[in-house]
Amino acid sequence: MLDHRLSSEYEELRRTVAEFANDVIAPKIGEYYEQNEFPYEIIREMGRMGLFGLPFPEEYGGMGGDYFALCLVLEELARVDSSVAITLEAAVSLGAMPIHLFGTEEQKREWLPKLTSGEVLGAFGLTEPEGGTDAGATRTTARYDEATDEWVINGSKCFITNSGTDITGLVTVTALTEPLTHSSDGSSNHSPTREISSIIVPTGTAGFQVSKKYSKVGWNASDTRELSFTDCRVPAANLLGRQGRGYAQFLRILDEGRIAIAALATGLAQGCVDQSVQYAGTRRAFGRPIGANQVIQFKLADMETRAHISRLAWRDAASRLLHAEPFKKEAAIAKLYASEAAVDNAREATQIHGGYGFMNEYPVARMWRDCKILEIGEGTSEVQRMLIARELGVTS
Structure with a gap:
């Protein structure tokens, strides 16, 4: 059982x-x-x-x-x-x-x-200003300098979390690299084949610049910045994994990360329920708690249902991951459902709180500001639907 x-x-x-x-x-x-x-x-x-x-x-x-x-x-x-x-x-x-x-x-x-x-x-530099959802359209480049045995990085990244705090130590950057093939005499030959690799760039490296913090709608107590690289040199040993495997690496990272975002979204959705149940029990209107009104009760029931299903979805995906079973579809389902549940619950929680829900001193106002990014980061809702359809065998 x-x-x-x-x-x-x-x-x-x-x-x-x-x-x-x-x-x-x-x-x-x-x-x-x-x-x-x-x-x-x-x-x-x-x-x-x-x-x-x-x-x-x-x-x-x-x-x-x-x-x-x-x-x-x-x-x-x-x-x-x-x-x-x-x-x-x-x-x-x-x-x-x-x-x-x-x-x-x-x-x-x-x-x-x-x-x-x-x-x-640590941070992960994947998204680029002109790339967005199309993470494979990387323009940042990393040229191998044989004379110094270094990678020379040029380009920019955007929306990178944890990239500019006082305790940030590194950013792993995806970049276009030229494949290197070695001839029998030991010399290196370059191939024009397009490939993406991942390279570790320590904070403070010359040519690595971190912009000022974005002015964001939500997540205001987290760090999000744009990064730029101008002839930024790091040792060849900073290559992460095999050269040319960067695309496959970040696809795996994103698959796992979607489960984590689904769990986070579930927490926000449940937090909206917690705050709204408490408020509905203490806020009085027309001589009785507003929770005595069936319309509020139904809102709370729907909110709890969304949070509960979200929790089951991310736990199922996480369990598959731990048991080394395929989980790509389940991770996409969890991320899609939980993120949209968080948005729906935040909207309803704000409605239940009325004018107070629009005041920043109430947690639901913060939750309302924080929820929307969950439908965008780690792959938009549209991308999740594409992934789910692809796993079902539906192709264009």
Whole structure:
């Protein structure tokens, strides 16, 4: 018989993070959010809790957990605040995970202990100003300089999370590289074949410039910036994995990341339910709590239903991932449904709160501002529908 209940270890982790979110994040995050400040104090405490190392082996400073545990944590954090949740999600799924999955032993030893402790944040430079959803249309280039044994990077990236904080240590950048073939005499020959590779660029490298923070609608307590590279040189050893495998690498990273975003979206959707149930029980109109009105009850029932189904969807996808089963379709379904559920719940929560829902001092106002990006980042809703149709065998 199937059992959807959490194990005692997972439940203890979930409860611990829920308490942290309610006791530590909730009282402070509003001020960070309104002042567009990165919550370094909160991030340090999350590092001490081991949250940044959850799915990584202990030999690299991790907690020896798994991706399911990470998603549990993201849901609980996002029930209170999405800026903190997306900081953790990007740091783990986009910053550290590529090095864990594709890096050399030397790269893992150098970077993972810092990343898993939260001492350093990593970022993933994929999206470009003219690329957007078409991530394969990369224009950033990396030319190999044989004289110095270095990659010379030129180009730009946009909407990159965790790329400009005081504790950012690296950005893994996708770039066009020329295939190198070696002849029998040891000389190198260049092929014109187009390929994409991933390269680690440490913060502070000459020619690597980080722009000022974007002015965003939501996620105001997270860090998002544009990056530019002008003759930026890094050692050839900074190549992540095999040359020309960058496209395949980020496709895998995005597939896994969609489960994490689905969990985050589920947390936001559930947070809207939590806040609305509390408000409906205390807000009085026409002599009784507004929760006594059937129209409010039906709204809350629909909101809870959406959050519940979202949770089942991401847990199913995460379980398939952990059991090494195909999960691409299930991840796309989870991300699509949960992100749209978050948007629907945030809209209804704001409606239930009435005029107060439009005031930034109420968490639902922050949730309303944060929800829309969930239908865009890690692949738009349209892309998820394309992926699902493709997995069904429907092709154009």
